[in-house]
Amino acid sequence: MTLIDRYxxxxxxxxxxxxxxxxxxxxxxxLHSRFEDEEAAKGRPLLEDEEVALLRAYGHPMAVAARxxxxxxxxxxxxxxxxxxxxxxxxxxxxxxxxxxxxxxxxALVAGAQIWPxxxxxxxxxxxxxxxxxxxxxxxxxxxIGDPDGWDPRTVTAMGPxxxxxxxxxxxxxxxxxxxxxxxxxxxxxxxxxxxxxxxTVALQIGRPERIGFMEPGPGWRDVFVPAIxxxxxxxxxxxxxxxxxxxxxxxxxxxxxxxxxxIAIGIVSLMLGSWVVLAPGATATAEELxxxxxINTVTRISVAATVVLTGIxxxxxxxxxxxxxxx
Amino acid sequence: MxxxxxxxxxxxxxxxxxxxxxxxxxxxxxLARLRTEHYGYALRKALTEQGMDIDENxxxxxLRRLETQGLLxxxxxxxxxxxxxxxxxxxxxxxxLARLxxxxxxxDASLRRITTEDPR
Numbered sequence: 001m002t003l004i005d006r007y008x009x010x011x012x013x014x015x016x017x018x019x020x021x022x023x024x025x026x027x028x029x030x031l032h033s034r035f036e037d038e039e040a041a042k043g044r045p046l047l048e049d050e051e052v053a054l055l056r057a058y059g060h061p062m063a064v065a066a067r068x069x070x071x072x073x074x075x076x077x078x079x080x081x082x083x084x085x086x087x088x089x090x091x092x093x094x095x096x097x098x099x100x101x102x103x104x105x106x107x108a109l110v111a112g113a114q115i116w117p118x119x120x121x122x123x124x125x126x127x128x129x130x131x132x133x134x135x136x137x138x139x140x141x142x143x144x145i146g147d148p149d150g151w152d153p154r155t156v157t158a159m160g161p162x163x164x165x166x167x168x169x170x171x172x173x174x175x176x177x178x179x180x181x182x183x184x185x186x187x188x189x190x191x192x193x194x195x196x197x198x199x200x201t202v203a204l205q206i207g208r209p210e211r212i213g214f215m216e217p218g219p220g221w222r223d224v225f226v227p228a229i230x231x232x233x234x235x236x237x238x239x240x241x242x243x244x245x246x247x248x249x250x251x252x253x254x255x256x257x258x259x260x261x262x263x264i265a266i267g268i269v270s271l272m273l274g275s276w277v278v279l280a281p282g283a284t285a286t287a288e289e290l291x292x293x294x295x296i297n298t299v300t301r302i303s304v305a306a307t308v309v310l311t312g313i314x315x316x317x318x319x320x321x322x323x324x325x326x327x328x
Numbered sequence: 329m330x331x332x333x334x335x336x337x338x339x340x341x342x343x344x345x346x347x348x349x350x351x352x353x354x355x356x357x358x359l360a361r362l363r364t365e366h367y368g369y370a371l372r373k374a375l376t377e378q379g380m381d382i383d384e385n386x387x388x389x390x391l392r393r394l395e396t397q398g399l400l401x402x403x404x405x406x407x408x409x410x411x412x413x414x415x416x417x418x419x420x421x422x423x424x425l426a427r428l429x430x431x432x433x434x435x436d437a438s439l440r441r442i443t444t445e446d447p448r
Contacts, residue, residue, distance in 0.1 A: 023388070025404075025411055025413070026368055026388060026413050027384075027388070028410075029367070029368070029369065029410050029411065029412050030368055030369045030372075030384050032410065033369040034369070058384065058385070059385055064385055067385045067386070067388075067389045068388070068389050070389070070393070
């Protein structure tokens, strides 16, 4: 695949679907014509560095595609913070985060849990999500999109699947997502950051409450809370590193495997410790309330056990993937 | 030789003003140049050679917008073993160009009067 092909595939991903072929054909002609003019002027084929310089001058694929979308919306506060190139993705990530946070809040309220003290409890995580996501996008806008030297046409990637997969790899793709053999796309990292940010915020919000009605957190919850947060923070760091170093694909796979192993260890310890909610000291409970407590512990035990088994499978796939990936 | 001091504006502010000033002129230049048929890359070169530098990322979306507005017609044809999209002014485009050129002449005359008159 030539640098122009790679570049055009990356542009294509961000274009309106119905105009993709038309625009890419026109851009292809324009880029080839420009390269040919340069070669004619120099009297020789272009060197790779010269091709890279021309493509950089043409602009980041997301910036090029944004001009065709005709959507000039951006986030500005005195100066541009998030430009039209990233704005549609920013809105999608915000929508995903807000959707998940609101859904969790509603489920918690419907279940009658004391974890979220009323609807107002949703506002804090929403504000945190907004701050997290906006800060990340501002950094991306300044570091990659706005800076002509902040990206490399040799490593820019299309988001479409371009890896041949066997049946077993097909299962891995279903469970783990597309194999990133050369680079991790910005979109993948952004999505991971968004999802993990939601989970982390919710986990920190829930925390280890001293008392939940007639119950309190049991050892299966209380004693594994800090290690679980540590694993989440580690998982959160991985896509941030990949935003800065998209070619660190082995790091990504190794990090995912490490997170999986952490999740398995925490799950096993939690299962060994047993109860996730226990009767609070001095509290009295009716037989019905006690049966609710038992049901919560049973459902949690099954969920944790299922998570351990599934994570074991994904860990094995990640380790296999890591071994098969050549360094560099 | 007289020199013009660089304007004391924040970074990028002057560029924004310059871009605003050029925006309308670019449309006029593109429409005028497409009285003869061109494909995108050749049009850009022709404009640049005549002092109207424009990058592809501005030109191509502009061509699509003008075509959507009915001011341009286009067709794909093969040339130099590559498919190219050729643009030309439509009948509506010709009428609009004539009116815009009149407007431009009026603006030019007004600006000349305003910028050359004694400021007392």
